Amino acid sequence: MRTGSLYTGWSVASGCFLGILVMFGVSYSFGVFLTPIQRDLELARSGVSLIFSLQTGVIYVAAAALGIAADRYGVRRMLAFGAAAFLSGVALTVLVRSFSGLLVAYGIVTAIGLSAVYVVSYATVPRWFERRRGLATGLATSGLGVGMVAVPSAAEVLIGRFGWRPALLSIAVCATAVLVVATRLIRESPAGLGSDVDLSGEFPDGYTEAAPFDRTTYREELWAVVASRRFALVFVGWIGVYATIFVVFVHLVAHAADLGVGERAGVIAFAVMGVTTGLARIVVGWLSDRVGRFRTFVACSATMAVATFALPVVDSMVGLLVFAVVFGSAYGGNGALLSPLTADLFGRANPNAVFGLVSLSFAVSGVIAPWGAGLIYDLQGTYTLAFLLAGVIGFVGSGLVALAGFEPTPSR
Numbered sequence: 001m002r003t004g005s006l007y008t009g010w011s012v013a014s015g016c017f018l019g020i021l022v023m024f025g026v027s028y029s030f031g032v033f034l035t036p037i038q039r040d041l042e043l044a045r046s047g048v049s050l051i052f053s054l055q056t057g058v059i060y061v062a063a064a065a066l067g068i069a070a071d072r073y074g075v076r077r078m079l080a081f082g083a084a085a086f087l088s089g090v091a092l093t094v095l096v097r098s099f100s101g102l103l104v105a106y107g108i109v110t111a112i113g114l115s116a117v118y119v120v121s122y123a124t125v126p127r128w129f130e131r132r133r134g135l136a137t138g139l140a141t142s143g144l145g146v147g148m149v150a151v152p153s154a155a156e157v158l159i160g161r162f163g164w165r166p167a168l169l170s171i172a173v174c175a176t177a178v179l180v181v182a183t184r185l186i187r188e189s190p191a192g193l194g195s196d197v198d199l200s201g202e203f204p205d206g207y208t209e210a211a212p213f214d215r216t217t218y219r220e221e222l223w224a225v226v227a228s229r230r231f232a233l234v235f236v237g238w239i240g241v242y243a244t245i246f247v248v249f250v251h252l253v254a255h256a257a258d259l260g261v262g263e264r265a266g267v268i269a270f271a272v273m274g275v276t277t278g279l280a281r282i283v284v285g286w287l288s289d290r291v292g293r294f295r296t297f298v299a300c301s302a303t304m305a306v307a308t309f310a311l312p313v314v315d316s317m318v319g320l321l322v323f324a325v326v327f328g329s330a331y332g333g334n335g336a337l338l339s340p341l342t343a344d345l346f347g348r349a350n351p352n353a354v355f356g357l358v359s360l361s362f363a364v365s366g367v368i369a370p371w372g373a374g375l376i377y378d379l380q381g382t383y384t385l386a387f388l389l390a391g392v393i394g395f396v397g398s399g400l401v402a403l404a405g406f407e408p409t410p411s412r
Contacts, residue, residue, distance in 0.1 A: 007202065008187065009128035013136050015185030017143040019079065019121030022175040022182075023114050025147020026086075027055070029171070031253040032155045032267060036164040041099055045254065049374035052250050054107035055114075056366025060359045062115035067123065067356020075120045075186055075352070082116025083179035089113055090172035094165040117179065120186065123355040126343040127189050130203045133343065134293050138285020138336040145278020145332065149271045151175075156267050225346050225354055233404035234345065238361035240397020241301045243369040244308045245331060247390040250370040252320075255383050261317050269320040273328035280332025288333070293340050298402045300333035305394030312384040345404065 030052045038048045070078040089110030096105050121140070129136040151171060158167030190203075225231055249270075256266030288296040307327040314323050342355050373386035 009125075009136065009190070009202065011185050012128050012187055013125050013140040015182040016121040016125050016140040018178050018182035018185070019117045019143070020141055021143035021147040021150075022086075022178050023117045023121060023147075024144040025151030026171065026175055027059070027114060028144075028148055028249045028270075029152040029155045030055075031250050031270065032152045032159065033164050033168065034250070034254060035257070036159055037102070040164065041102075043099060044374075044378055046371060046374035046378050047099065049250060049370045051102055051107050053367045053369075053371040054103055055111040056246065056370070057363040058108050058111035059115040059118060060361070060363035060366060062112050063119050063356040063359045064353075065356070066112075066116050067119045067352035067354070067359075070116075070119055070123070070352040070356075074188055075124050076183055076188070078116050078352075079120045079179065079183045079186060082113045082120070083176050083183070084113070085116065086110055086113025086179070087172055087176045090168055094169045118359075119352055119356050121182075122339045123342075123352040124186060126339050128202075132202065132289060133340045134285040134287075134289040134296075134337065135282070136285075137338075137340050138281040138283075138288075141285075141336050141338070142278040142281040142332075144335060145274045145276070145281065145328075148274025148277065152267055152270055152274075156264075222353055222357070226357060228407070230345060230404045230407035231358065233400050233407065234341075235358055235361045237301075237397045237400035237404065238358065239365045240393045240395075240400065241304065241334070242362050242394075243365040243397070244304050244390045244394035246366050246369040247373045247386060248308060248311070248327065251373050251377070251383060251386070254377075255311075256320060258383070259315055259320075261320065265317050265320060268317075269324040272321055273324040273331075276325050276328030277332035277335065280329040281336035284329075284333035285336040288337055288340075293337050293344055294405050296333055297337040297341050298398055298405075300330045300337075301398040301401060302395060303330035304334060305391045305398060307391075308387055308394060309391035311387040311391075 034045070034048050034052075037043070037051070038045060041048075066078060066082075089105055089108075089112070092105035092109060093102060096102055121143075122137075125137050125140045126133055155167055155171060158170055162170075252270060253266035256269065284296060284300065304327060307323060307330060311323055314320055339355055342358055346354050369390065373383060373390070376386040376389075377383055
């Protein structure tokens, strides 16, 4: 990098920050829309939860294909596609009046747009950083925390004044404008900076750009990763780890209402969790570059599981806030290290495809966990068993990821 100039990677990280803010701000605000949609369509809670489950599944299933497309056609084009698909999906959502229509519009079309935003925003930053990879991805992914604070809070106000449909459309229009800015900030890789730019400060061992796209080589490299035992352990481990997140984020607001402290208390706890996770991503990301990114990821994942165990005994506003701080901090450290973990374990080659493929694990937990928790509630009238099961599964998942660290790096 030139002396006295700001490294372009930080501009890329800023664009990814905006993309992550939109993707998770919109997706995780579903808990605020859950009760209004349930009342409007007269559905069971498990039925409404299925909308989120389908959307989550589509986001991460589509991520595999869209990651490959991003490697092939470029991250800017993919992000622009995501913004257009997202806005189209929400526009269709506010027009439909049936449960099946919502499943298609919000569960599938909107999800495809969010999937493109997700892949680009997470997988691009590690390509630009090595020495400060944890810090850079921590800063970028802190957009999740901002989104968790801003979008659900705005949604609650807008729903109260105008109803859930106008509220969702208003949020989507603003979010699309943010994605337009993100598209201008994001660039492909440091190779485009030119030979006169010194990258040794970020890449002490030298920066090596991936070879030009070759379909056969590309396929062989991906297969070497996907067929490895290390990939399998990470994949299954992430299914367990993220069961806790999907259960908590979808059902926390409704759980707060059931406790008698009110939905507003749940929204406040959700916002506190957002602030906490945003700050933790920066701090833990910076710290992980010094103490080890892999061990930090495992520790944060296990802490999330332990916190979920405690949620059934929380019965007050204070308890919800304590839970929000602990869970949010652990989730912050975990989320900051998702893409660095894949880069550290599997290398920087084909980053969008590798990250998209391992993210299929989120589709499994995202489809099953929220719906399963809603079903348990419908059957028992309480979330106790759902939270306990999520904690157990999350703890097992953390252990599987830990085992992946002992496996050899896949040969390409």
